[in-house]
Structure formats: C-alpha cells, structure tokens
Amino acid sequence: MEQDDRPTEERPVDRRTFVTQTILAACAGAPILLLGGVIRLPVLNGVQEGEASEAYDPTGHYYGMGVDIDKCIGCGRCVEACKTENDVPRDAHHFNTWVERYVINGEDEVTVDSPNGGIEGFPPTMAEKEIRRTFFVPKLCNHCANPPCVQVCPVGATFQTRDGVVLVDEDYCIGCRYCIQACPYGARWFHPTKHVAQKCTFCYHRITQGLLPACVEACPTGARVFGEIEHRATPLARFTRMNEIQVLKPYLNTKPKVYYANLDGEVR
C-alpha cells in the first residue's frame, strides 16, 4: 500500500480501519440490543401480575386427559356440554370436542362418521350383519407437549401455559389460520364472527377453579378422566398405569397429552 502523508484527521479512512471500527461499534451496541431483548420484561414493560394467579399456582400442575374407548357410549353429552360451556357456535362445523363412530365391516373396510359431532346421537349405518367391529372415539385437542400449532404462529398468539394447556390469545390472534393448517388432529377451527382461531382449552376457566372440564363433568360412564400427569396418586396417573395407553399419531412426535385406553389399531 502507498504511504499517505496527510495528517490523520484529513486522511480518508482506509477500508480496513473502517471495517474494524464498524464491527467494534456494533459490538459495543449489541449489549444494548440484547438488554432490550432479554431483560425487557421488568425494565421495559413493567411486570403486570394477573389477579387470578394469586390463589392458583400454575407451576404446581401439569394436565392431561385419559379416554377409555371401552366405556364410551356415544351419547354426545360431552359435545353438548362443551358447546354450552365455551359458547361454541351451534352448527355442524365447529367443535372443540366431538365423537367419531368407527365401523369396520367384514371386508375390513373402515367407515368413520361424526354426524354433527355426535351431539344428537348416531343413526344406524349399515346392516348389523355386515359389521365386524364398531366403537366410538371421543376426540379433542391433544394439548401436545410439542405442539406444531404453537410453533407456526407468527405472532405468539397461541401458546402452552406453564400447566401444560395449549391456549389461543383471542385479542392478539391475527386470524392467519396457520395453526389450523398445522394441527395434525384437526382440533382447531376458525370462529365465523370473531375471526380468530379457536380450540379446546381443557376448560381452563374451570380447572383453575378446581372444577372438572365440562366434557368430563358430563360424561355418564367415566370414559373421560382428567387430571395431573406428574403426580402419582391421581385418577389420571392410575388410569395410565392400569391401562395399555396409546396416543394418536405418535410418529409425528407431537407428544400428545390425551391418552387413549383400549384404542383399536384402525383409529387415526
């Protein structure tokens, strides 16, 4: 490189100095950015503790549900209770929980139907002589420990609470429907008037008050068991210990927290 005789102040900055100094400056600035990003909560937002969290401590809970296929009578009272409790539109397209009927005929062909979610019962389908096996399967959001719907939300409007429930923030949802596409269980739906994504909340407003979810309260045969996964002496823990448990679509690695007992291999 040529020698430059001008005083330092007048010299144009050479490329090397420019680059090193810019990087240094950026490094000096980075902590500020990081500060903004990481410690933003107390410093920048001012912590707002919710009122409900005073009595109820979410860190002491982790919820799941058990479903016993052998006990389900397909009466649809869970669907009715859910729609009432959660103001789900009363049409045949929107459900937080629904009941499917599986019918397997002599040729091993599987028919699955869920007329209006099962809320009015199930009319006869095929002649009984043709039926080889048949049973009901209640379905709902699996509250996956590894939820694909939460991963795809562009704004953080759907999330997993500390007690293991997957919820939608209605006020923050932008209605892009990515999560509805991402759910492999078809458990999410789009509210026709609120224009936001909706789903089963495990009746979060009930369980935080010590009540059971409405579908569990309504089930006449005890086919649905709700409770703590991690404590040992709970009805759900007993249920998962006493039965051979399966989850839906385990190969997707979503880690569902709805556990099925006596599930037929045909169910998906």
Next chain:
Amino acid sequence: MPQQVSRLALLFAVGVAVLIGARLVLVPKTFGQFGHYRGAAVDSIAARPIKYASHQVCAGCHEEVHEKREEGNHRGVACEVCHGAQSAHVADPTGIKPPAPRDRGFCPLCHQYNPSRPTGFPQIDPVTHNPLTPCIRCHDPHAPVPPRTPSECGACHGQIARQKVASRHVDLRCTTCHGVPEQHKITPQAVRPTKPSDRKFCGKCHAPDAVPPAEVLYPRGMVRMIPAVAREIPRVDIDTHGGRYLCWQCHYPHYPEK
C-alpha cells in the same frame, strides 16, 4: 475519534433507541412474562364465565336427590346433563327454575340400542319398549332400576344376542357356554358369569366323537327326536385343528364362521 465513526455511532444509537421505542409501543405489556406470549391472556381466559356449576354444588342444596342418585344406577350421570347448565340457578335458586327432561325423547340419547355401544350397557329399543308412556313413569330418573329383572341376556348384551340369532350357533343357549348366576342380571358388574376357558370346551360338540346335547341336535320346533333327522355338526380334530390357539381366537363364538 474520527468523525465518520462518531457519526456512525450516533446513527447506531438512534437506531437502537427507535427499536426500543417501537418495542415499547408495539409489544403488549405482558408479552414474554412466562414465554413467547401475552401473560395477561392466561388470566383473561381463566376469567371466562362458568356455566356448568358441577354436581357437587347441586348436592349442597338438593341433598336428598343427590344421595339417591349417588347410590343408584345413575351415579355417574351428572345433574346438569339432564337439567342443563345451571350456574344461573345456583346464583338465583328461586328466580331461575331448571327444566327437567320429562318426555320420552331424552333418555334414548344414552339408552337407545346402538351396536357401537359397549356390551353390557343397558339399552332398549324406544319403539318397542313400553311405547307412549313417559320413561319416568316406570323409572325414577334419579335412581332408575328395571322394575323387574330382565329375563333376556339381550336386554344388556343386545349386540351379542342379535349376532347369535343370525349365526350357526342360533340354537345354542347363552347358558350352554356361560354359567350365569341370577345375581348377574341385577348387579352385573359385581357378579360375573363364567366364560369357556380351553379348547376342550368347544370339543363337547365339535370333537369327532362328541355327543352334543339334544337341544342342539334337534333344532327348535322339532317334536320327536329321530336320530335320522339330527343335524350334522361339523367336526374337527380338537388336538390338531387350529394349532395352539384357542378356538375363539379364530372363530367368534357368537358368530362362528369357517
């Protein structure tokens, strides 16, 4: 410091300030409180109104009905399944009266015969089961019992009974294969019938040298038992046929097929 650098630094500082400012304005207050979401959303979801008060709450005032239900066959059926979500009634017991399902349309939601229902669940055909009379005339909704012990196994095992009727085993009685204590028809869960347990059992009729009981050999309606009209029963070598498996791992006993 060279001017360019100090200008650049200034520009950078302004950028950072704008960024922080934008964050303050755009990111909701409680965002990130517990994770990548608005912490306040949890509280607003938890604050939604409760509609089903739960049966424990009903029990507080309707002790008599509660106790009756708790001991009867409907112990699993919550009050509000039949009376509707009643938080409003709990808040104002005299002002709001819950409805009661008194007509015949309601109970069949659970009790109408449906082959997909699990075996053992009590089911009826509403068309033929004491038509026109309201169910609650004969059954107390809070503690229903069949007014008399059902004589047919099919009252509770409808699917099995219907399959058997259409099968080659139509002339076999349920009790030929199951030992059923009378008490099973009253408290079915507590008193269980027996089930065949080994291959020799089916051999009683299907072994080459077996002598099946007369009611099977001479189908219904036959007055005299003339050996020449006795029905042919297919025979198999019990020791080898089907290998090591139990017969009913291949043939459904209530609807046996070749």
